[in-house]
Amino acid sequence: MRHSPRLPSLAAAALVAAGTSCARPASTIPLTERARPASAYNARLGTGAPPVAATLDARRIGRARAEPQNWLTYHGTYDGQRFSALDQIDTANVASLRTAWVFQTGAVGLVASPATYALEGTPLVVDGVMFLSGFDGNVWALDAATGDLLWHYQYAVPLDVPLCCGNVNRGVAVARGKVFYATPNGHLLALDAASGRVVWDRVFLDVRAGESSTGAPLVVGDLVIAGSAGAEYGVRGHLDAFDLETGHTRWRRYTVPKPGEPGSESWPAGSDAWARGGGSTWVTGTYDPELDLLYWGIANPGPLFDGAPRAGADLYTNSIIALRPADGSIAWYFQISPHDQWDYDAVSEPILFDQGGRRLLAQFNKNGYLYILDRTTGRPVRVARFARATWADVDSLTGVPAVRLTPSATGTHICPGPAGAKEWNHATYDPRTGLLYAPVLEMCGTFTSRSREFREGVPYWGGSAVPDSTDRWGEVKAIDPSTGRQVWAWRGTHPMVASLLSTGGGLVFAGEPTGEILALDARTGAVRWRLQTGSGIHGSIMTYAVRGRQYVAVTTGWGGWVKGIAPELSAAPRGGALFVFALP
Amino acid sequence: MRLLRPSVLRQLRPPMVRLVDYLPEIDAQNRAIVGRLFATGGLARASVAADGVMHAAIRIRQDQLVYEPSIIVMPRGGELELAVANEDEAVHVLYLPSNGQRQVLVLLQQRAGTARLRLNAPGLYTIACAVGNHAGRGELGLILVQGDTPADARLDRPRQRRPGS
16 A cells, blocks of 8 residues: 655654654653673673783794794784694694684674674784684683683774774784774774773774774884774775874874875876875784884775776885884885776785795785795795786786786676685795795686765775676695795685684694685695584684693684675675684 | 754655654554664753763653663763663663673663763764563664764875765
8 A cells, every 4th residue: 555645844844853852751760770791791701811911022922933832913923924833733633633612702782784794813822811802892811721701891883883894803912911902993992911901092093084993903112003994985094003001103104195205106196086095004914023124015095996086006005015113114115006906905914934045025915916025125026826817917027017907887807806816814834844825716706997976984996896606716725935836726615715824733724614624734735634613714723822732723703795705605604703623 | 842953854855754754653562563663762962961971861661662762962972871761561671882891781670770881982882672672672772972083093184075065
């Protein structure tokens, strides 16, 4: 039956007015009750954590390799290798791994971006205490041997926070008795590592401009360094450093120069395209204490798929930059995909390693190429393709791309697809095998460009990209960085979007989007162990030891930007559990 | 009752008029649908006391399963002292957002109580009843925290156009 309006507009207006401004008399019931924190109703919650972080500082983090029982910083060590020397679990006994404990998270009430929340973090472990962060503002301290909950902090995340891709958080930093956590809406918090209480709270992102945070902060010296997300909203990207004791800003380094600053010539003259030029810094970088250089990958320009408003190379988007931590100045940069039109942001972790007497840096870029640079100068050493890449032919010595395919108004089929050949999930380097290992997405897509006017705080894509629904798969690839050649590849049905871990036990651990955790032989790629965790793995795997027992931990819980990374699993079961394994 | 602002009248586009026109049918328990729309208990601005703490009050009337008001506006981030009166013959348990830990207010029949909420960032937050599916039936409210990003956290760039401008 068709509904006929019964009220004219002004009468309706009067009704609204009555509802909003005619207060009813106050209730006469006396206020006898008092709210209690949710923790009062959680009998599993402990009374706090031992003060393990009190003596942890940047100097000790710099020597993290010497204490493999711990995982002291986001990538395990400053060099981003995600390798642990722990060898109790090895190729011979890994098939005996059993679940030691599981920590379930879950969501209560409405959460921001309810279709995309996922558990993606890398837990830190400091002398038997695990620090884990998750979606919806959660930070937990756990007993790393038992999974017992020591403390819990939950930041109230506004429902309307502008998120690029998912309600996720990838980790915390720990030092000098504090846990550093960046909230989705851009507050950097220092929590007391023993109690979870707030020590300081610093706003560092502009949510009205579309900025947000998903990444783990990094402690270097007496600084805590935090990146930003939001290039999809046309922000002006930046990296920020704070005094870790007080939260005061030490420096901010914009990744897109203003007119007159070095690099500004790569933006169109007479235009303020730079002001919404993107270049966010949403994945945690790496650090070389000897060179005292910080390495950070920079994201895509804005708009993503329409290059017309930003003619030029668009520095420093899609670049790896080396910064001096003292003041945030740029020591060198290497731009990987100048004038990006494919969302091939260069945020992937720069892995630092030495080979043949050279100090090198490796990045598996979204654009399908592996870049090996001299990390003292930023000069390219070797560039090698590791996945299908039709967007350009890239010179293997200089890294200069000869672009072949760009987005168009009618759509252009291009490889890799919009998620790239490697997503944010991290690769690993095993110094014992001398090999790099990467989780790979073999997936192409159709890219369309479309002009649009910029409006602050709303998506600024300038087109779209649709991943292929067929002819796509995933791989874990072992690559020799001295040649760029593939040594072995393990192939899976779906694109691989979980961070890898290599260990002294000769293993590479990987996670599948369908929920299986795998242990591969680091030398051959043969599967040595496999276990289904119940929900897709888009998180990270790490290892640690307590009282001589080695554990392997993986964050599971499918979600994030699944439409881009594995659309065939968009409706696959969700979750949010940390699984921890050990030998019987 | 204050006069409607011209900006309010401009909001009365046909879809808004249709919403208001439908309210008598759909904003009641077990009539057009099983429950009622959430957040239709009106709006109130929190008052600010001399010590800076903001104050607001909510009533839960009998058999309505809705908060009155169901939208509370905090003029800025800070602490909100929220009083809730349960005038209903049902038990209600409010899950309330607050930095650090969610606050839980248990109200038996004909009881009232208070909660201190810490919300220091602009945005939209939800409050909900944890009993049965009271939230789905309509007992779902909103706290809107007004405010802007602090000047030192804003992007260094020329002023940009926002949607609708």
